[in-house]
Amino acid sequence: xxxxxxxxxxxxxxxxxxxxxxxxxxxxxxxxxxxxxxxxxxxxxxxxxxxxxxxxxxxxxxxxxxxxxxxxxxxxxxxxxxxxxxxxxxxxxxxxxxxxxxxxxxxxxxxxxxxxxxxxxxxxxxxxxxxxxxxxxxxxxxxxxxxxxxxxxxxxxxxxxxxxxxxxxxxxxxxxxxxxxxxxxxxxxxxxxxxxxxxxxxxxxxxxxxxxxxxxxxxxxxxxxxxxxxxxxxxxxxxxxxxxxxxxxxxxxxxxxxxxxxxxxxxxxxxxxxxxxxxxxxxxxxxxxxxxxxxxxxxxxxxxxxxxxxxxxxxxxxxxxx
Numbered sequence: 375x376x377x378x379x380x381x382x383x384x385x386x387x388x389x390x391x392x393x394x395x396x397x398x399x400x401x402x403x404x405x406x407x408x409x410x411x412x413x414x415x416x417x418x419x420x421x422x423x424x425x426x427x428x429x430x431x432x433x434x435x436x437x438x439x440x441x442x443x444x445x446x447x448x449x450x451x452x453x454x455x456x457x458x459x460x461x462x463x464x465x466x467x468x469x470x471x472x473x474x475x476x477x478x479x480x481x482x483x484x485x486x487x488x489x490x491x492x493x494x495x496x497x498x499x500x501x502x503x504x505x506x507x508x509x510x511x512x513x514x515x516x517x518x519x520x521x522x523x524x525x526x527x528x529x530x531x532x533x534x535x536x537x538x539x540x541x542x543x544x545x546x547x548x549x550x551x552x553x554x555x556x557x558x559x560x561x562x563x564x565x566x567x568x569x570x571x572x573x574x575x576x577x578x579x580x581x582x583x584x585x586x587x588x589x590x591x592x593x594x595x596x597x598x599x600x601x602x603x604x605x606x607x608x609x610x611x612x613x614x615x616x617x618x619x620x621x622x623x624x625x626x627x628x629x630x631x632x633x634x635x636x637x638x639x640x641x642x643x644x645x646x647x648x649x650x651x652x653x654x655x656x657x658x659x660x661x662x663x664x665x666x667x668x669x670x671x672x673x674x675x676x677x678x679x680x681x682x683x684x685x686x687x688x689x690x691x692x693x694x695x696x
Contacts, residue, residue, distance in 0.1 A: 414450075456492055
């Protein structure tokens, strides 16, 4: 499989939420990076970046276009994560928000001021050879031999066994968690597979925005809180709570631009009166992410905090993560 045009790049394999394997001898472990998933195709020295949904996002991250020496004369397809690091070298998903939607003339300036990194963790094809059917352990060994690192490209580490130790190291370094990958597993394009399991140090949930409530005080005239839901097994949008913290002024400005008003609530079933009293309903087509403390017995998110828009997800991608 040579590096194809954007429409031909494979959709990424996805992990399921869960516990670490009880017997981790047959598993490899990687850190979970808090960024935007991207499959990269390199052909004749030219880069194409494709999003989780298969959209061409190359123009958003021009700094990644300077390829590492290892790829100068190779054709390859790799899987990885676009991440923006903070001053301590930790992924900052909030800061990445300012880059995720940009495609205009301001992009080169933003790239120079706060460049992203492309963290590579899988090799799907090399010089016309399709590697997706080969075991994860073999793909990682080939990736380590290729060593596509340099400039804004980073080859991520992986560890055979010792999952609990890797998870502890991720927490110590302020990372989101880890992903356990079965050593013998092939790469299943576009599939959420139990052969990959993600274990988190803090709880996050993708949500669909279905409305908002007006703000007060310094937020008067703008959004005070978002009303959010998660689709159930039948595709109905179930209300899971409201989130009113974690927004910057730019977030509020962008959200008002992205939301489309509607007359009726998009949520299934009856809603609390204190919500419907002043709610402004919107089309349920915007996905965001929140951090939260716990799910309540009533199916609500307790103490949710807004982390940002997930334009790499569609509403039907959202599932409840226990």
